[in-house]
Amino acid sequence: MLKELWNDAEGGFHPASAPDFLPQTALKEVQLRRLRAVVARAYAKVQLFRERMDERGLTPESIQSLQDIRHLPFTVKTDLRDTYPFGLFASPMSDVVRLHASSGTTGKPIVVAYTREDVEVWSEVMARTFASCGLHRGDILQNAFGYGLFTGGLGAHYGGEALGATVIPISGGNTDRQIMLIRDFNVTSLCCTPSYFTHMVERARELGIDLRELPLRVGIFGAEPWTDGMRHHIEAEAGIKAYDIYGLSEIIGPGVAAECSAQDGLHVFEDHFYPEIIDPDTGEPLPDGEEGELVITTLSKKAMPMIRYRTRDITSLITEPCSCGRTIRRMRRIGRRSDDMFIIRGVNVFPSQVEAALMAVEGTLPHYQIILTRKGGMDRMAVEVEVTPEVFSDSIRGLEDIRARLAQSIERILGIRVELRLVEPHTIARSEGKAKRVIDRRNEG
Template sequence: MVEQAAPAGARQPFQLSSAPDFLPEAQLRTLQLERLQATVARAYERVSLFRERCQQRGVTPADIRSLADLRALPFTVKTDLRDTYPFGLFASPKADVVRLHASSGTTGKPIVVAYTESDLAIWSEVMTRTLAACGLHAGDTVQNAFGYGLFTGGLGAHYGAERLGATVIPTSGGNTERQMMVMKDFGVTALCATPSYFLHLLERAGEHGIDWSELPLRVGVFGAEPWTEAMRQRIEQLSGIRAYDIYGLSEIIGPGVGSECSAQHGLHLFEDHFYPEIIDPETGEPLPDGQEGELVLTTLTKQAMPMIRYRTRDITSIIPEPCPCGRTVRRIERIGRRSDDMFIIRGINVFPSQVEAALLAVEGTLPHYQITLTREHGLDRMEVAVEVTPEVLSDTVGGMAGLQQRLAESLAHVIGVRIGVRLVEPRTLPRSEGKAQRVVDQRDV
């Protein structure tokens, strides 16, 4: 990265070489332990739920002498945030809280998360490191189509891009016509969005005669929903950009917990702020690096609402090998599924990501699908509706039947059970301006 002197009063460009991403391992572990001990002491003193659970286990902050001692502490789960709604897990007085966000939960009360001035500074820092890992730099023009408001995505990406030295266009989600106008007229070089919404933009741009090869757009920063490697390949092939996966969750800080780098193999966790564990989701026992399980995160620097051993429900593994990019913060495998988005059909565990991978492996389909679950005579049934290309629609009846058969076989191979497949015309299934709704569960309707 070539560094140039900035004029007086100008924003100082972010210097990747000074980021903690490249700390020697021993120095990083020492820093983690110091921050862990301070965070545990803060939570024990100020959060009654955490203190009571520690007392039940006979654990005090003084017992945390090494990073391995973390496993002696109790887990935190999502229901804890709902049960203590709205401010029961705060470790800072309300006067020190400068920002509140909330999840877009579909049932019950939302999950409230809080930030002090220091928390916001750290959020901007990790989002800057996220965008830098995705190849962005000072001088980029970033169209931010993550939602603003109570959702953490929009403002998290916004402040990170500004701190990086980029020009930010806060389009937020929706208004697709304007999104395309901005992308074309403002010389956008990077776009932040959910992958499903970017696919929608791709589709609409084609209808308006926009040639992606003529746009300066080179990077897509995608998050807020699981997506597969096959989906990435489809996006990059259709658009010609590099598509990067980022990771975060409101309960921890928002986006900025982890990010892919130029290697596009796993997401680096910014573990100087968020300490990772992998546990067996059934027993809660820690698992070694390389073994798949549930990701558990502990915030090491958050003041307003420290999260100790938060069970994310995201299934992944820690990659033990060093990354070619030189970062020393560890990587996790792409998160393609959650332990709580699984459903069971005829005794088989099924995840939406498996369905997506099976569909995209068959030529002739579009990356838009929806799973419908029903119950007939006490038996659960599953049908997948998938959009097909216009060329397939103009094919013979036999050609359509052949594609339907190939899709059914691909699904049976990946999932282990035969399910119904319904071919539909392009633009038949609903589009989302935020997170895509892949599963419609009508079993209790």
């Protein structure tokens, strides 16, 4: 690792970021070489993948160019469940140094494995993530991602150390202590889910602490979709720059893609994670710039290679050069995850659309929840929004007015009627990790 040699406390680019700036031809060479190696490895070691290749009459030799990737079979989430726990491992347990698992709200969790080399790659891409968000040696990083089976905590921890930052491994929860340490330790940067940070902002205010007056200057947020409206709220309330990062356990955890100073799309660390966009219905690859489902192939994973993994996240790839100088491609922020979508009265709805509608009216109402019920065979959608000091004015008429404007804003975007309820602060459960935005009670009683 490079961190021992590096002594740039003044900012600038960390040496770990070097691959972010590879010339396109060199990058493509690396990608093809690694793609061929990972396909050969998966073919030799993973039965499910070999069977699917054989069915299609493919061998590792079928990959002669990067474009040939389109012939390879997809891997989907249920493949991980069907082979639970270790069926997709390509390394013997003696080489596996770490296991993580997804929360798995329904049925069995998803298990992922790392060799020592995989952990090093993970540290590298997380160091590149933090460097891309403007962190460097000397930064004090409070890591409020949960430590444990969830990949967020340890992924960010190793990356922060690899960068040379001072990592505070506080994990999620105990919000008052989080705020105390931000203040007492002169924390300059913090990572967690955006919803948990909005909770911290709110709690700091209740405690009479103004985060804008503290040294905290960067927030690195991921593990759930959030809107630009929420970003503006966070940046204004906490006096920080808020960056979006992207990753998923099946691929490696956090560290797949990250925003840079331009805050205009997330750079995919594509020397390790090869991105494609496909039409989610036909599976056909779409050209750069078109929106579709993101598919990722891990180019260097040893313990658990993922070939053409379907993320169910909807985005598009940006090929135009970025003002930060990085040459690796960017993907647009994930606004919609197929997994989060619900259908109400025939209309497809993503929670992020509701968030965008709320933030468009009042950028100061970050706590909301969508509640779906069924009455007399008719689906109903209610949105509960917590009242904040910014919108509360001692006037009933003022509150009624906000309620009406919020409802109209949602109805305008979704085209369906919604019952909007203003609720007291802390009515909606706070999450220390991923927020639960939708409560679906349609199949109860």
